[in-house]
Amino acid sequence: MEQRSYICLNCQNPLRLEFAQRRPDSADSEKKSETVITEALTGHSRNLMKLISDAQFPSDAPVCNVSFTFLKTICFFIPIFQDCSDALVKEMDAQVTTLDDEVKTYQTYITYLKENHPTTAIPELKAKLQNVADEERDLELQLKKLLCEEEAIDTELQTKRRAAEASSETSTELWKKYRDNLRQVFDDQDELHSLESERQYAEVQHRKLIDTNVLDLCFHIWVDGIVGEINGFRLGYLKEAPVEFTEINAALGQIVLLLEILLERIGVQHHELVPVAMGSHSYIKLRRNGNDIENYALYGQGTPLSGSSGIDAGIRRFLQLLEFLLKELKDRNKNFKPPYQIHAESLVDNGVKYNAVMTLNTDVRWSRAMALMLTDMKAACAQCDALRAPI
Template sequence: MSLNCFTCQLCKQPLKWNKSSIPLEKLALKSTEESETGNLASAQCEAKTQKGSSDYFKDSNIEDRQNEVLSGNDRLSMDKPNHFILVGQFDSMRTLHSIQKMTVDVFDILSGKKEIDHPLCEDCTDKLLETLDTHLTILDSENKKYKICLESGESAPEGEQEALQEELKGLELEEARLVQELQELEKNRERAATDFKAAQAETRTLDQQEILNQRDYSQLQWQEMELQDELRSLEKRFKYVQDEQAQLEKMNIFSTTFDICQDGNFAIINNFRLGNLPSVPVSWREINAAWGQTALLLLALSKTIGLEFKRYQLVPCGSHSYLKSLTQDAIYLPLFCCDRNDIWLYYKFDQAMVAFLDCMQQFKNEAEKGELGLHLPYRIHVKEGLMEDPANGGKFYSIRTHMNTEEQWTKALKLMLTNFKWSLAWVSLRYRQK
């Protein structure tokens, strides 16, 4: 603690010493030195201290002396931090610690309580005294009023006292009622607080639910956009399919699938020549492919009109098509042939072509029924295996290769494909009507 650091408790201004505090300082110093030194030493120190103190306070101001001691750092000994020896005109054994302790005790005496670290200045003390005088005046006034009320209450008549008692009971009842209402209000407040907390919890739950709903709504919007895009795409595809269907309805499916034309003495189906001439040789691979296309054509025509063949089953397999006998088991008649001089193979091939004419005759008989019946330009003789040309004097052409010429065989095949071309036109017309 520094000796020159005492400030006012209110205005925080530094305090100045007053000479009237010197006797108190002497008294505090005397009590302090007696406690530190014993009985004998305390008597000697007391005389020296009183003499030195009286001479010192007569010669100079104590405030200046204190500042002089604190400012003179070269005159203090730093060997002992807790006991400083003051040199100069202090001829006594007083230490800086004892002076500080004495000053603190003086200020404690001035303030009147140990809890206050520092005293008040003169101005703050005057303000404090004025405040206390005002408070004391108010208390005296209230005391006089209480005395007057007490005297008037004692001298009041009995009727007025009973009225006052009744009024007091009424006020007590009113107080009890108000207390009960207050308790009910407290209960209502607690209930409202509980409800408010529950409402807050529900609000948080609803906020979270709203966030989830907003997320789901965004996902649904995204799905809706995707579905709308897909719907527009499907609508465009549907429009494209409708256009394609309209074009296909106008198209002759049989004429498009099976193209039959003539090239001199040859009849051609799907670019495959059916027949052979010495001057224009045709490979058996091409002939077999042409027979496969012809078998497929006959099977498609029969299914279109709902015809089931009776004696033979037609099996189109490209270049290896054949007929299966329905009356005799395990009899296969090939509609293809190899480039060999095998009489047995040619015999089976001839039987297959005659069986094919049988199936074609069954189709003709079924197609001739009704108002829009089919009328073929060339007649078919199944048992003989012949094709008849009425426009050429009723000339016959054999469909067999055995005991026949290549020109006659090729001509018979040409007449057969011409009948198929007429059949295609008839079926296409009937299909469009349906």
């Protein structure tokens, strides 16, 4: 009997095969068996249980200590080191048990299906399944379409988001510019209001200055009782209230200066007489044909009304200039009427003449004449201011 060397497919140990009846000596069978065993021994993927189940002869699936009955022929593989048949049988029994459980489960489910789902509804269920499959396919197509749309929308959203960020930055810059410009506008408005207030204040002050008679401010004339005064200097003399010539000379210098200003203000000049303001030594100049003829002093010394003052001629010339001024003012304003009329060297008050010269005059009458003359001067100041062109 021919002996071959085999290896257990499970433990890979050498086996000795004893045949009770040899398998048919066929070249094809021998070649096939060797090919299968070679595949098993070389580690090709092959199911051991399937290999044993498909074996027709013991040599087709050598395993330790396992017996096969094929056509009432018994053969044994005698293991040299260990037996593997028990483990294989146990595994096969476990698989059979598992398969029996699965068969029972499937049988139970089949019974349940038969009881609850009769076979008459199978075409309907197949149609419904087909509809569901078609719907699923349509939904998949819609899903693909929606995914494409979502991708396009995401792309557009990203583009718009970048544009929005750029627009936000631009908006921020514009807002900053607007804020700065608005602050500048507010500052300019505040400055404009301040300038407008200053302008209005300046306009009010200017109007006040326009309405103010500068001559009244510069030459304050005041008559209290009999004796009058100009800029604080008394122009009069009473025995009970005597006034020195120094004060009278200063007062006469003030009225000469005022007369000179009034003539200049209305733009006229006497053809012969010229007032010359020299403070306490003022005088009236007589000029003819451009030549100075004589000076008439308006300042004296000694005791007033003593007859030796030497200012009577100057007072007469002053009254001539004052009368000339009042006549010029009346020519410009027909409604103007001097408070007191001048006749030669006297002033008239209610038909009473008061002589302005000191010679052969009383202190009361002379003081009254000077007060009347100061009143005419004050009226002339007011009329000159009224004739001023409006600004």
